Amino acid sequence: MAPKIAIVYYSMYGHVxxxxxxxxxxxxxxxxxxxxxxxxxTLSDEVLGKMHAPPKPTDVAVLEDPAQLEEFDAFLFGIPTRYGNFPAQWKAFWDKTGKQWSTGAFWGKYAGLFISTGTMGGGQESTAIAAMSTLTHHGFVYVPLGYKHTFALLADLSEVRGGSPWGAGTFASADGSRQPTAKELELATAQGKAFYEVVSKVNFA
Ligand SMILES: Cc1cc2nc3c(=O)[nH]c(=O)nc-3n(C[C@H](O)[C@H](O)[C@H](O)COP(=O)(O)O)c2cc1C
Structure with missing residues (x-):
């Protein structure tokens, strides 16, 4: 049976x-x-307004209850860095997963990560490493991007590019004005493909 995959993200400014x-x-x-x-x-409209955050898209379901994820086999989690770690919105979500943690509802399911930071050196890799604790406690099997399908892209230093073997990434710039480049989007698409290659070999029955 084909794996059921959810791509779960938080995005304040649209990059993730x-x-x-x-x-x-x-x-x-x-x-x-x-x-x-x-x-x-988790923030009020007033605070979001002060942060110049645009309205959230209405065409993507909002995940209110972690139980909504229990029917999925594999996950790609999208994280915009805050101080090299999850934003509070993501943390608030994980902090609602006590039931899934104690019952092992996510144990043995597969997870990959993709990340946005403002700047180079702003914490793409540290965010992925910080996420390992949450993945580990839930028993997720982490699927890195690695280099197999993306060596040329990851080794290409001809232009500024987010992403690493930990997962695809983009640099939003300090004021959020930079948009994901063609190479960053190519890396994210390559990650989606590589992730499916791994999880489609697993028998989730
Ligand atoms: C409170 C706060 C903390 C942030 N911390 C970092 C940081 O440690 N490193 C960094 O490069 N960018 C940092 N940023 C920038 C965000 O990572 C950036 O806005 C985000 O990646 C954009 O993604 P989005 O458009 O999907 O929200 C921070 C932004 C905010 C609001």
Whole structure:
């Protein structure tokens, strides 16, 4: 049976959302399908306004209850860095997963990561490493991007590019004005494909 894949992300300014769509394209190009979810907002409209955050898209389901994920076999999680770690919105979501943690509802399911930071050196790799603790406690099997399908892209130093063997990534710039580049989106699509290649070999029955 084909694995059920969810791409779950939080995105305040839209960069992670664009990576999420590119990841989905990759899963589909590899023969799979994936459902997008956005993590629920925790900040007030007043605070979001002060942070110049645009309204959230209405075409992606908001994940209110972690139980919504229990029917999926594999996950690509999209994270916009805050101080080299999850944003509070993501943390608030994980902090609602006590039931799944204690019952092992996510144990043995597969997970990959993709990340946006403002700047180079802003914490793409440290965010992935920080996420390992949450993945480990839930018993997720982490699927890195690695280099097998993306060596040329990851080794290409001809232009500024986010992403690493830990997962695809983009640099939003300090004011959020930089958008994911063609190479960053290509890397995200390659990750979606590679992720599907791994999880489609697993018997989730
Ligand atoms: C409170 C706060 C902390 C942040 N911390 C970092 C950081 O440690 N490193 C960094 O490169 N960018 C940092 N950023 C920038 C965000 O990572 C950036 O806005 C985000 O990646 C954009 O993704 P999005 O458009 O999907 O929200 C921070 C932003 C905020 C609001």
């Amino acid at each position: 959302r664009k990576l999420a769509e590119a990841e989905k394209k990759g899963v589909e190009a590899a023969g799979g399908s994936a459902t997008l979810f956005q993590i629920a907002e």
